[in-house]
Amino acid sequence: MELLLVILVxxxxxxxxxxxxRRSMVKLLLGLLLLGNGANILIFLxxxxxxxxxxxxxxxxxxxIEIYADPVPQALILTAIVISFALTAFxxxxxxxxxxxxxxxxxxxxxxQDLDI
Amino acid sequence: xxxxxxxxxxxAFLMLLLKPQKFLRxxxxxxxxxxxxxxxxxxxxxxIHKGTTAIIFRxxxxxxxxxxxxxxxxxxxxxxxxxxxxxGTLIYFYASEYLKRxxxxxxxxxxxxxxxxxxxxxxxxxxxxxxxxxxxLTSISSFFLIGYNTTQEDSRKSALWALSLTSxxxxxxxxxxxxxxxxxxxxxxxxLLLYPDVLVNNEYYYIIIFLLFAGAFTKSAQFPFHFWxxxxxxxxxxxxAYLHSATMVKAGIYIxxxxxxxxxxxxxxxxxxxxxxxxxxxxxxxLSVFYKDMKSVLAYSTISALGIIVFLLGIGTQTALYAAxxxxxxxxxxxxxxxxxxxxxxxxxxTRDLSILKGLGKIMPIVAVAGFIAALSSAxxxxxxxFLSKExxxxxxxxxxxxxxxxxxxxxxxxxxxxxxxxxGFLAGIRPFVGKLPKExxxxxxxxxFLWLSPVLLSTGTLxxxxxxxxxxxxxxxxxxxNVIGSTTEMYLSLWHGFNLVLILSMVTIATGIILYFLIKxxxxxxxxxxxxxxxxxxxxxxNIALGIRWFAFRYxxxxxxxxxxxxxxxxxxxxxxxxxxxxxxxxxxxxxTEDLSAFRIYEFIVFVITIIAIYFIxxxxxxxxxxxxxxxxxxxxxLIFVFYGAPDLAMTQFAIxxxxxVLFVLVLFKLPPFLKFTNKKxxxxxxxxxxxxxxxxxxxxxxxxxxPADKSVSKFYADNAYxxxxxxxxxxxILVDYRGFDTMIETIVLGIAAIGVYSIxxxxxxxxxxxx
Numbered sequence: 043m044e045l046l047l048v049i050l051v052x053x054x055x056x057x058x059x060x061x062x063x064r065r066s067m068v069k070l071l072l073g074l075l076l077l078g079n080g081a082n083i084l085i086f087l088x089x090x091x092x093x094x095x096x097x098x099x100x101x102x103x104x105x106x107i108e109i110y111a112d113p114v115p116q117a118l119i120l121t122a123i124v125i126s127f128a129l130t131a132f133x134x135x136x137x138x139x140x141x142x143x144x145x146x147x148x149x150x151x152x153x154x155q156d157l158d159i
Numbered sequence: 160x161x162x163x164x165x166x167x168x169x170x171a172f173l174m175l176l177l178k179p180q181k182f183l184r185x186x187x188x189x190x191x192x193x194x195x196x197x198x199x200x201x202x203x204x205x206x207i208h209k210g211t212t213a214i215i216f217r218x219x220x221x222x223x224x225x226x227x228x229x230x231x232x233x234x235x236x237x238x239x240x241x242x243x244x245x246x247g248t249l250i251y252f253y254a255s256e257y258l259k260r261x262x263x264x265x266x267x268x269x270x271x272x273x274x275x276x277x278x279x280x281x282x283x284x285x286x287x288x289x290x291x292x293x294x295x296l297t298s299i300s301s302f303f304l305i306g307y308n309t310t311q312e313d314s315r316k317s318a319l320w321a322l323s324l325t326s327x328x329x330x331x332x333x334x335x336x337x338x339x340x341x342x343x344x345x346x347x348x349x350x351l352l353l354y355p356d357v358l359v360n361n362e363y364y365y366i367i368i369f370l371l372f373a374g375a376f377t378k379s380a381q382f383p384f385h386f387w388x389x390x391x392x393x394x395x396x397x398x399x400a401y402l403h404s405a406t407m408v409k410a411g412i413y414i415x416x417x418x419x420x421x422x423x424x425x426x427x428x429x430x431x432x433x434x435x436x437x438x439x440x441x442x443x444x445x446l447s448v449f450y451k452d453m454k455s456v457l458a459y460s461t462i463s464a465l466g467i468i469v470f471l472l473g474i475g476t477q478t479a480l481y482a483a484x485x486x487x488x489x490x491x492x493x494x495x496x497x498x499x500x501x502x503x504x505x506x507x508x509x510t511r512d513l514s515i516l517k518g519l520g521k522i523m524p525i526v527a528v529a530g531f532i533a534a535l536s537s538a539x540x541x542x543x544x545x546f547l548s549k550e551x552x553x554x555x556x557x558x559x560x561x562x563x564x565x566x567x568x569x570x571x572x573x574x575x576x577x578x579x580x581x582x583x584g585f586l587a588g589i590r591p592f593v594g595k596l597p598k599e600x601x602x603x604x605x606x607x608x609f610l611w612l613s614p615v616l617l618s619t620g621t622l623x624x625x626x627x628x629x630x631x632x633x634x635x636x637x638x639x640x641x642n643v644i645g646s647t648t649e650m651y652l653s654l655w656h657g658f659n660l661v662l663i664l665s666m667v668t669i670a671t672g673i674i675l676y677f678l679i680k681x682x683x684x685x686x687x688x689x690x691x692x693x694x695x696x697x698x699x700x701x702x703n704i705a706l707g708i709r710w711f712a713f714r715y716x717x718x719x720x721x722x723x724x725x726x727x728x729x730x731x732x733x734x735x736x737x738x739x740x741x742x743x744x745x746x747x748x749x750x751x752x753t754e755d756l757s758a759f760r761i762y763e764f765i766v767f768v769i770t771i772i773a774i775y776f777i778x779x780x781x782x783x784x785x786x787x788x789x790x791x792x793x794x795x796x797x798x799l800i801f802v803f804y805g806a807p808d809l810a811m812t813q814f815a816i817x818x819x820x821x822v823l824f825v826l827v828l829f830k831l832p833p834f835l836k837f838t839n840k841k842x843x844x845x846x847x848x849x850x851x852x853x854x855x856x857x858x859x860x861x862x863x864x865x866x867x868p869a870d871k872s873v874s875k876f877y878a879d880n881a882y883x884x885x886x887x888x889x890x891x892x893x894i895l896v897d898y899r900g901f902d903t904m905i906e907t908i909v910l911g912i913a914a915i916g917v918y919s920i921x922x923x924x925x926x927x928x929x930x931x932x
Contacts (some may be wrong), residue, residue: 043759045751046767047800048861053558056854057774064848068828070725070785072777075820079797084861086806088869091757096805099888106878111805113890114785114874120812120895121906127816128913131823135917140826141923149724 048088054080067140071133076124078141082119112122160216160230160283163199167192171272171492177265185607186264189253193275197244202233206523207638215285215349225346229285234638237485239282239413241635242405242491247275249495249613253797256504256609267307271401278406282413287336287346291329294374294410298325301407305394317390320698324377324387332374332414338367341454351421352582355645358426369420371414372431379465382439383697388672396502399454403461404495409523412465412487415472416480420645423475432473432889437572444579449689453501453511453587457494460537460583463576464490467552474555474569477644482551484640485652488631489548492621496533497587501612504591506610507603513586513681518596522603526611527592530616534588536625538581538672539665549577549668552659574668577832582670582679590681610681628652679815729846732853739858749859752866763803770796783828791821807892 054076061073089112091096097113099106170192203214205411213233220228232240258264277300280293292298298324303429306318340346343359358364374379380388388408407517415432422428441462450456464486470484503518503526505511532543539549556569587707624631639668641647670757679685697771718732743749759767768790776789794817803811877898878890887893895903 043757043764044865045753046759046763047755048865050767050770050862052858053771053774054854055857057778058850059853060778060846060850062460063850064413064730064826065725068783068786072790074775074792076777076793079793080857083797085802086801086863087861090869091277091804093497093757094803094805096807099882099890099891104882105407105674108924110878111876112869112871113877113894114747116809116891117894117899118804119806119809120891121902122811123812123816124906125909127820128910130820131901132913132916132920134823134827135920139920144517 043091045086047083047091050133052085054083066147067137067149068147070149071130071137073128074133075130077140078122082122085115085122087118160231161218161228163196165279166620167272167276171269171276174265174269174272177268179262179264179819182265183259186255186259186268189255190248192272192352193244193247193251196279197248200232200237200240205238205904206635207232207234207237213349215641220286220289224288225286225330225340226288226349227286227372228289228348229286230283230348231349232283232633234640235413235484235642236282236608238488238635238639239409240279242409243275243278243282243361246405246491246495246617247401248397249616249786250397250401250500253400253499253502253613254395255608257397257506258395261386263307265394267304270300270303270307271283271398273484274304274406275277278410285348285526287339287348289334291333294332294378295326295329297407297410298322298329298378299390300304300841301325301402304398304402305391307395308393311393313390314393314560317387317393321387321391324384328377328384328411330372331653333371335367335374336352336372344365347536348417348421354644355424358422364422364425365427366427368425368431371418371422372435375411376435376469377411378414379469380439380462380717381411381435381466381469382442385439385443385462386698388462389455392458396498396505398499399457400495400502403410403458404498405491407637408461408465409487409491412468412472415469416483416643416784417441418641419472419475419480429473429475432475436466436468436470436475438466438584439463439570439825440470440576444467444576444583445779446689447583448579448675450680451506451507451513451683452511453500453516453591454582456587457497457501458512460580460587461494463491464494467576468574471552471555472643474772475559476555478551478558479555481640481644482548482555482635484636486548486644488636489544489621490625492617492624493533493545493584494535496529496614496617496621497537497584498616500530501587502532503606503610506605508842510599513590515681517594518592518604519600520592521596522600523592523606523611525615526606529611529614529618529698530588530592532621533614534584536618536621537588538669539577539586540669541602541665542622542625544621546625546665547628547714548571550661552577552651553664554926557660557664559920570664574664577668578623578671578675581668582675583638586681586813590676702745707849729849732849736849736852736856739860740852741845743859749860749864750866755865755868763800763893766796766799784825787821787824787828790824791817794818794820795798799803806891808889 058073058075058077058080061069061076064070064073092109092111095108095109095110096105097116137147144151170605179186200928203634206214213231213236216230218228218230220226252270254267254271255264258267261267277296280292281297283292284293302318305321306315308314335359336346339358340353342363343351343357345351358367377387380386388403391402394402440463443459443461447459448457448465452457468483468486469480471486492888499509504516507523508516508519510516536543536545539545552573553570556567556573561569576851598759629652636652680684767898773789773792773796777786777793780786780789794813798810798813798817800815801807861924877894881890881893885893885897887897
């Protein structure tokens with residue numbers, strides 16, 4: 043399974059960077075999200091895969107008695123997901139605003155100083 | 160000494176408050192500032208004259224770095240400081256009349272006072288680093304003085320040249336000082352003087368002296384850095400008179416003279432100074448007679464005079480150093496006079512063209528007399544101060560220490576230089592005043608006493624010192640020379656050395672010089688003869704280098720800073736692939752850790768395939784909706800992976816957030832047009848190659864990271880103590896809200912800020928002409 047996830051990470055990074063090279067603003071944002079997903083999987087993979095055992099202590103115990111998944115990467119990823127949502131939400135609204143103002147989705151057409159807006 | 164210098168700096172800024180509309184009369188008495196400083200310095204003269212050691216004023220600054228604000232006065236400092244304040248007083252006085260109609264006169268005095276304070280700092284500092292700071296301050300304040308006529312392009316350009324050359328030199332000189340500090344362990348000039356051999360016998364000696372030369376030669380306009388000086392003639396005349404007689408250009412001379420007892424003693428030191436000084440004095444003198452602008456004549460003769468001083472310092476015998484000290488003062492006196500009368504002529508006749516100016520002596524006889532005396536001094540005619548220094552110079556070149564050939568070579572160069580200097584001195588000091596007064600100049604008014612008093616006082620000095628040399632010799636030149644030579648001197652100035660070879664040479668010089676003066680008729684034709692030289696001038700070369708650097712910078716910036724975000728990202732990614740990829744393949748043994756790999760189930764494989772297909776869709780589709788749907792698919796697949804591998808919290812969050820993202824996308828972006836096909840196949844292929852190699856590199860790094868198992872001690876601590884310390888059984892939750900509770904709180908704030916941003920953008924009122932929804 044590790045090998046599949048490694049391939050997946052590679053695919054996410056490739057696709058993310060490729061999308062960021064495009065001229066469309068929406069594609070830029072999609073690329074960013076793909077990169078974020080790739081990074082999440084990468085962190086998850088680094089913690090080591092543990093099949094089906096969530097890091098939750100059984101109600102009757104006060105300590106783990108069997109094997110458990112690494113909680114630290116999970117905590118990190120959880121933070122990352124939430125923050126990336128904040129970014130996405132803001133970016134989407136901004137994109138809409140830019141499109142409403144300039145009528146363009148093309149990053150290059152925004153590349154003019156003193157745009158009369 | 161610290162206090163007077165700081166007060167002078169403060170006074171400079173106070174001048175800015177004196178608006179000329181109200182305070183114009185005030186500027187007439189502003190010359191008391193340099194004059195008071197002059198008197199203050201004079202009060203130390205007796206003790207310097209008597210004592211053999213310098214007077215030191217100690218002030219701590221940054222003791223841990225060996226930097227102090229120590230000042231010291233000895234003979235050499237005193238000579239320069241008296242020139243700076245003494246001639247400064249006269250310049251201040253003169254400029255108040257010369258610039259009285261200038262609405263920026265308060266700024267002028269601010270720059271001038273800054274400059275004077277900085278110059279005093281240079282010649283009085285004992286610490287090399289402090290000296291450097293003041294040195295740079297003179298460069299900067301002279302930039303404002305030279306570029307004072309800000310509306311003229313020429314003026315701004317020459318100010319820039321002066322600044323770039325002198326600060327380049329200053330920069331190199333700082334390196335020299337740093338090396339001196341490292342080698343000798345001190346920045347104090349006084350301590351360096353005690354142990355001169357430390358530096359001379361050091362392996363860095365040659366680097367030190369050449370870096371020092373770079374600073375001194377650029378400041379003192381030595382070949383091939385001489386050209387900023389004629390350019391600086393664009394400044395108002397009082398500035399030229401001050402900068403080029405007694406101060407700015409003499410700062411380089413001061414450095415060389417100051418370091419003579421510390422660093423001389425090696426042939427390289429002597430020969431470099433002799434050769435550079437020799438070329439400069441010869442070239443400057445010869446060029447000076449070709450110009451018809453009075454200021455250009457003076458500029459080139461100044462270059463030549465500076466060359467003479469460097470030449471004498473290079474010869475380095477007691478006589479030569481003594482002659483150098485004398486000539487510094489001689490030149491300051493007559494050159495300041497000549498500049499000031501040039502200013503008067505320019506002010507009255509509105510031209511400095513020597514081919515037109517004639518017979519002005521009838522209108523301004525007093526000025527004419529001052530110019531006449533200065534010209535005689537510059538020519539070295541007996542009974543003027545200049546005669547004494549000329550005698551000394553010939554005494555040096557005909558010294559018995561030289562071989563026959565050297566003696567002839569040195570004497571010939573000195574002779575030719577002096578002949579041309581005689582002629583150019585006559586051109587500037589005598590020619591405008593003799594002959595028949597042309598009609599157009601007959602209505603010129605007499606110059607006011609404020610203008611002619613300064614040059615008259617200066618030329619009186621020239622005459623008095625020439626007639627009674629022992630006055631100035633005993634008081635200041637002796638002690639200055641003592642500091643340059645490093646021991647006591649038996650030299651003294653006298654009017655009559657007897658009828659010898661030196662006197663014959665002097666006579667020959669004067670006679671030939673006068674003949675040359677009558678032969679030369681200043682005209683455009685003469686200036687035109689120099690046009691050919693322009694092609695090979697150092698200025699042309701340096702201009703081309705500067706243009707080349709600008710061209711390169713322009714191209715470089717255009718290439719890397721082209722304004723396209725994706726190109727920046729591309730450069731970063733390419734460099735990442737290049738550098739990290741190289742390091743990975745070169746230094747890390749690539750291998751796959753097969754032992755710890757787990758097998759995958761068929762449903763896991765299906766999820767994997769779905770994700771890959773969704774990724775492919777996102778990158779290739781032209782429909783916005785398809786890509787958003789694919790994004791949703793990817794999010795849910797990741798969600799499943801989290802479920803398979805023991806991360807229910809993550810799965811929950813991913814599921815919620817992903818749903819929200821897709822909804823937001825659809826709601827907001829639904830009305831946007833479909834993706835346009837911007838790029839052609841070639842660019843897509845290029846981008847594809849870059850991004851796929853980037854992906855492969857990341858995958859390889861991940862594989863290598865998997866080889867060594869992660870450190871689990873933190874996780875173990877969290878897991879073991881989750882219930883015991885934090886009373887929670889879901890470890891991920893405990894980490895988020897307890898162990899790392901503060902992080903989570905900040906994260907909430909981030910979300911809040913984003914929410915405010917989203918809200919305000921949505922609520923922002925659309926203006927006219929926008930496509931409102």
